[in-house]
Amino acid sequence: MTRYLVVPQWQGSPSSRAMQLIDGAQAIAGDLPRTATTVLDVPMEAGESQGSGIHRLTALQRIHGMIADALDGHDEPVLTVGGDCGVALAPIAHAARRAPKLAVVWIDAHPDLNSPRSSPSGAFAGMVLRAVLGDGDPGLSLPAGSVDPGRVVVGAARSYDDDELAAVADLGIATLTVDELRDPTSLASAVAATGADAVYIHIDIDALDPAEIAGNAHPEPFGVTVGELTAAIAEVRAGTPLAGASLTGYSPASTASAHEDLGAILRVIGALA
Numbered sequence: 001m002t003r004y005l006v007v008p009q010w011q012g013s014p015s016s017r018a019m020q021l022i023d024g025a026q027a028i029a030g031d032l033p034r035t036a037t038t039v040l041d042v043p044m045e046a047g048e049s050q051g052s053g054i055h056r057l058t059a060l061q062r063i064h065g066m067i068a069d070a071l072d073g074h075d076e077p078v079l080t081v082g083g084d085c086g087v088a089l090a091p092i093a094h095a096a097r098r099a100p101k102l103a104v105v106w107i108d109a110h111p112d113l114n115s116p117r118s119s120p121s122g123a124f125a126g127m128v129l130r131a132v133l134g135d136g137d138p139g140l141s142l143p144a145g146s147v148d149p150g151r152v153v154v155g156a157a158r159s160y161d162d163d164e165l166a167a168v169a170d171l172g173i174a175t176l177t178v179d180e181l182r183d184p185t186s187l188a189s190a191v192a193a194t195g196a197d198a199v200y201i202h203i204d205i206d207a208l209d210p211a212e213i214a215g216n217a218h219p220e221p222f223g224v225t226v227g228e229l230t231a232a233i234a235e236v237r238a239g240t241p242l243a244g245a246s247l248t249g250y251s252p253a254s255t256a257s258a259h260e261d262l263g264a265i266l267r268v269i270g271a272l273a
Contacts, residue, residue, distance in 0.1 A: 001036055001076075002036060002076075002077065002078075002079055002273040003036055003037075003038075003074060003076060003077075003078045003079070004029075004032045004033075004036055004037040004038070004078070004079050004080075004081060004273075005037075005038050005040070005067070005070055005071065005078050005079070005080045005081070005091075006025050006026075006028065006029040006032070006037060006038065006039040006040065006080075006081045007025065007040045007042060007063065007066075007067055007080060007081065007082055007083045007087040008021065008022040008025035008026060008039075008040070008042050008082075008083050009021070009042050009060075009063050009082055009083035009084055009086060009087050010022055010042075010083065010084060011046060011047060011055075011056040011059045011060050011063070011084070011086075011124075012056070012060055012083075012084040012085065012086030012087075012123060012124035012125040012128075013084040013123060013125050013217070014121040014122075014123030014125065014126065015217040015218065015251065016217075017217040017251045018084070018217075018251075020215075020217070020251040020252060020253070021082065021083050021084055021217075021249070021250070021251045022042075022083075023251070023252055023254075023255050023258060024215060024249075024250030024251050024252050024258065025039075025081055025082060025083050025250070026039075027250070027252060027255065027258035027259070027262065028081050028247075028250060028262070028265060028266075028269070029081065031262055031266060032081075032269075038070060040063075040066055040067065040070060042063055042066075042083075043059060043062060043063070045059055046059060047059025047060065047061075047062070049122065052116055052137045053116030053117060053119065053122060053137075054116050054119075054122060054124050054127065054136075054137055054140065055121075055122040055123060055124070056124070057124075057137060057139075057140065060086055060124050060140055061139045061140055063086075063087075064086075064089060064090050064139075064140060065090075067080070067087060067089075067090035067091065068090040068093070068094070071090060071091060071094045072094075074094075075098070077095075077242050077243060077244050077245065078091060078094075078244055078245075079244075079245045079246070079247070079269065079272055079273055080244070080245070080246040080247075081246070081247050081248070081269075082246065082247070082248030082249065082250075083248055084124075084125040084248055084249065085108065085112055085125040085128045085202070085204055085246075085248045085249065086124045086125055086128050087246060087248060088128055088132075088202045088246040088248065089128055089131055089132060089140070089141075089142070091200070091244050091246055092104060092132050092142070092147065092200050092202075092244070093142050093146060094244065095198070095200045095243035095244040096142070096146045096147055096200075098198075098243060099196075099197055099198035099241075099243045100197070101148075101151065101195065101196050101197040101198070102147060102151065102196060102197075102198050102199070102200060102243055103151040103152070103153065103191050103194045103196030103198070103199045103200070103240065104129075104132060104147055104151065104152045104153070104199075104200050104202070105153050105155065105187065105191060105199060105200065105201045105202065105236065106129050106152065106153070106154045106155070106157075106202050107154075107155045107156050107201070107202065107203045107204065107207045107224075107229065108154070108155075108156065108157055108202070108203075108204035108206065108207050109156060109157060109158055109159055109204065109206040109207050109218065109220035109223060110126060110157060110159050110160075110164075110204075110206070110218070110220075111129060111154045111157040111160060111164050111167075111168065111173075111175075112125065112126050112127060112128045112129040112130070113127075113129050113130045113154075113163075113164040113167040113168065113173075114126045114127045114130060114161060114163060114164060115127060115130050115135050115136060115163070116136060116137060118161070118163035120161065124140065129152070129154070130167065132146070132147050132152075133147060133149055133152070133171065134146065134147075148194075149171035149172055149173055150172055150174075150194060151194040151195075151196050152171075152173045152174065153173075153174045153175070153176065153187065153190045153191060153194070154168070154173055154174070154175045154176070155175070155176040155180075155181050155187060155207070155232075156176070156177075156178050156181055156207040156223060156224050156229075157175065158177075158178060158220050158222065158223070159220050174190050174193070174194070176190060178222060178223060178224055181224050181228060181229075181232055182224070182228050184228070184231035184232050184234070184235045185235050186232070187232040187233075187235060187236050188232070188235035188236045188238065188239050188240070191236050191239070191240050192239055192240065196240060197240075197241070198240065198241045198242070198243035199236060199237075199240045199241070199242060199243060200242075200243050200244045200245065200246075201233060201236065201242065201244075201245045201246075201272060202245070202246045202247075202248070203229070203245070203246070203247045203248070203268060203272070204247075204248050204249040205247070205248070205249045205250050205265065205268075206218045206219065206220060206223070206249050207223055207224060207229065208223045208224060208225070208226065208229065208264070209221070209222065209223035209224060209225060210223065212225055212226050212264055213250075213261045213264050213265070214252070214253070214257070214260060214261055215250050215251055215252035215253065215257070215258065215260075215261045216249070216250075216251070217249070217251040218249070226264045226267050226268060229268060229271070230267055230268060230270075230271040233268075233271040233272060234271055237271075242272075245272040245273075247265070247268060247269060247272065250265060
C-alpha cells in the first residue's frame with residue numbers, strides 16, 4: 001500500500017500566492033486514504049535567511065528535518081505532497097540511501113537548478129534540484145555524490161535562467177522537451193539510459209499546460225497534458241522500480257475552487273501511486 005506524506009510548506013515559494021499552497025495541499029489530503037496519509041503540522045513562521053542567499057532558510061531547515069523524521073523507518077515508496085518543491089529534498093535523500101544508483105526524474109516547467117549564489121529570487125523552490133546534487137547551503141542540501149548528475153532527467157522545463165542552462169551543460173543533465181515527452185516511451189528510455197536501479201519521480205503541476213489546471217501560481221504555456229504525463233509515468237514505472245515520488249505546486253485561487261482541479265491531480269497521483 002502506498003503511504004502519503006502531506007507537507008503544506010509555503011516558505012520555499014517565490015509566489016505572492018505562496019500561502020495558497022497550504023490550501024492546495026490540504027485539499028489534496030482530503031481525497032487521500034486517511035489510514036495511509038500523514039499530514040505534517042508545518043510551522044507558519046517565515047524564518048530568516050541568515051545571510052545564506054535563501055529566503056526563510058531557518059524555517060525550511062526545520063521543516064526539512066520534520067520530513068526526514070516522518071520518512072524514517074519507511075522502506076516502501078512514499079508519495080510526498082506539497083507545498084512547494086522544497087519538500088522533495090528529504091524524500092530524495094531517503095530514496096538515495098536505499099538505492100545507490102537512484103535516478104531522479106524532475107518534471108517541472110522550471111528546472112530548479114539555481115544555487116544560493118545565482119538565484120534571482122532567493123526562493124528555495126528554484127534551487128531544490130541543485131541542492132539534491134550537493135550544491136547549496138550545508139543545512140539544506142544533500143552530501144555531494146548522493147545523486148549522480150548523470151542520473152538526473154529534467155522534463156517539460158521551458159523557463160530556464162542562464163545559470164540553469166549552464167548547470168545542465170556543465171553537469172551533463174539529460175533534458176526532455178514537452179514535445180519529446182509526448183512520446184510516452186521517451187522518459188522511460190532516458191531513465192533506462194542512466195543505468196539506474198530505481199527512480200524517484202518529482203512532479204510540479206506547472207509542468208502541465210495551463211489549460212489542464214487552474215490552480216497554478218506559475219503558469220507556463222505549452223505544457224504537457226495530464227494524459228501525456230500519466231502515460232510517461234506508467235512507462236517509467238514499467239521498466240524501473242519506484243523508490244519514491246512527490247507532487248507539488250498546487251495553489252488554488254480559493255478553497256472553494258480547489259475541487260475544480262482535483263480530478264486532474266488525482267489522475268497524476270494515481271499514476272505515481
